[in-house]
Amino acid sequence: MASRTSAFDLSKCARPNILKLQPYRCARDDYKDDGTNVLLDANENAYGPGLALDAAGNLPAASTVNDAGSPQIDFLGLNRYPDPYQIELKKLLCNLRNTKVHTQKDLTPDNLFVGVGSDEAIDALVRCFCVPGRDKIITCPPTYGMYAVTADVNDVEIVKVPLDADNGFQLQTDKINEALSADERIKLVYICSPGNPTANLIRKEDILKVLEHPTWNGVVIVDEAYIDFAPEGSSLAEWVNEWPNLVVMQTMSKAFGLAGIRLGSVFTTPEIATLLNNMKAPYNIPSPTSVIAQAALAPKNLAVMDQNRTNIITQRERMLAEMPKIPGVGRFLGGQASNFLLVQILDSNGKPDNVTALGAYEAMAEKKGVVVRFRGKEYGCEGSLRVTVGTEDEVTRFLKELKVVLHSLHTGTQV
Ligand SMILES: Cc1ncc(COP(=O)(O)O)c(C=O)c1O
Numbered sequence: 222m223a224s225r226t227s228a229f230d231l232s233k234c235a236r237p238n239i240l241k242l243q244p245y246r247c248a249r250d251d252y253k254d255d256g257t258n259v260l261l262d263a264n265e266n267a268y269g270p271g272l273a274l275d276a277a278g279n280l281p282a283a284s285t286v287n288d289a290g291s292p293q294i295d296f297l298g299l300n301r302y303p304d305p306y307q308i309e310l311k312k313l314l315c316n317l318r319n320t321k322v323h324t325q326k327d328l329t330p331d332n333l334f335v336g337v338g339s340d341e342a343i344d345a346l347v348r349c350f351c352v353p354g355r356d357k358i359i360t361c362p363p364t365y366g367m368y369a370v371t372a373d374v375n376d377v378e379i380v381k382v383p384l385d386a387d388n389g390f391q392l393q394t395d396k397i398n399e400a401l402s403a404d405e406r407i408k409l410v411y412i413c414s415p416g417n418p419t420a421n422l423i424r425k426e427d428i429l430k431v432l433e434h435p436t437w438n439g440v441v442i443v444d445e446a447y448i449d450f451a452p453e454g455s456s457l458a459e460w461v462n463e464w465p466n467l468v469v470m471q472t473m474s475k476a477f478g479l480a481g482i483r484l485g486s487v488f489t490t491p492e493i494a495t496l497l498n499n500m501k502a503p504y505n506i507p508s509p510t511s512v513i514a515q516a517a518l519a520p521k522n523l524a525v526m527d528q529n530r531t532n533i534i535t536q537r538e539r540m541l542a543e544m545p546k547i548p549g550v551g552r553f554l555g556g557q558a559s560n561f562l563l564v565q566i567l568d569s570n571g572k573p574d575n576v577t578a579l580g581a582y583e584a585m586a587e588k589k590g591v592v593v594r595f596r597g598k599e600y601g602c603e604g605s606l607r608v609t610v611g612t613e614d615e616v617t618r619f620l621k622e623l624k625v626v627l628h629s630l631h632t633g634t635q636v
Pocket of ligand 1: 339340471472484
């Protein structure tokens with residue numbers, strides 16, 4: 222059929238910032254999950270959901286959340302919209318973070334916004350505080366790519382103040398504070414702790430220096446997606462009771478092994494939480510997501526999460542010990558407070574090298590079925606791969622294949 226005539230011109234109708242948008246890219250854009258690949262690219266939880274599932278993979282029925290942590294999805298109720306407030310879920314999230322490490326004050330559901338992954342929160346915060354085409358955010362590369370994508374979508378400028386690559390990828394607080402003093406249009410500072418792809422915790426005293434800026438009227442956002450892999454007591458969520466302009470984001474996608482349910486949480490002041498809750502789509506959290514998230518926060522399932530986390534930390538230690546023995550593996554960059562490691566790959570002269578690292582990334586995926594993430598183009602990450610910690614078998618396979626691939630790249634032989 223001939224196409225219909227219309228005055229429509231997409232290139233003039235869509236917003237210019239959307240037309241030129243560089244979307245978020247992941248390794249699975251290059252290498253699909255065909256069911257056979259070992260996926261060490263997206264920092265998921267290789268040990269599975271933090272749920273005490275039965276042998277058939279089902280959540281056993283139980284009477285109460287506290288009893289066995291397994292309320293059932295009400296399939297017959299799916300014709301109804303979910304609860305817009307999610308107070309019970311929020312109470313459980315507060316219980317988890319009320320550790321009294323950073324303050325004696327308790328978090329309550331008024332401190333919370335829950336979203337469709339923390340990606341929803343990242344976007345909601347930009348829309349809440351930044352006027353498109355006028356306001357700006359600070360990001361600290363190398364960092365999580367969605368801060369920039371969200372800023373671009375919302376036509377908000379990004380001011381980059383890189384992490385100090387020579388100093389363990391910590392914040393350059395003086396530079397951040399100078400930028401905040403110089404430009405009142407900067408509304409948000411996105412800090413990732415533990416960092417992605419750097420895996421190090423940001424020093425609490427450095428975050429404090431930004432919070433204490435004497436003149437800046439804006440919000441500090443600490444993205445704690447990987448916080449449960451860091452030492453206990455590292456989360457600053459409780460601190461939102463002390464600061465009027467702090468937001469702490471968390472997610473069930475990582476330590477809880479529930480990336481598939483898409484549940485992210487924002488701890489902040491009741492005032493900021495109210496704004497975020499006022500903005501959201503009314504029923505943003507699907508009822509199955511809420512049921513599973515509540516189950517995950519009950520003791521029996523938290524024990525599973527804890528065991529999975531212990532297994533991941535054991536494999537992380539193993540990777541830290543074994544990878545340096547492979548010729549062509551260089552330094553680990555950043556820290557070790559996460560479920561992934563950032564490691565430099567060397568050329569045959571022993572120098573960190575993007576060509577070799579990219580070659581290794583491609584050969585690992587295409588020839589060996591092991592998908593990791595090439596990060597060599599990120600600031601301060603020359604020649605690096607980011608590798609998610611897998612199960613024991615996955616780590617065994619990764620170590621074996623990396624050795625083979627690097628040997629063939631260095632000797633110019635066929636993989
Ligand atoms: C630092 C960081 N923040 C947020 C996210 C997104 O989390 P969610 O699955 O909750 O949207 C990721 C996912 O990889 C991440 O690495």
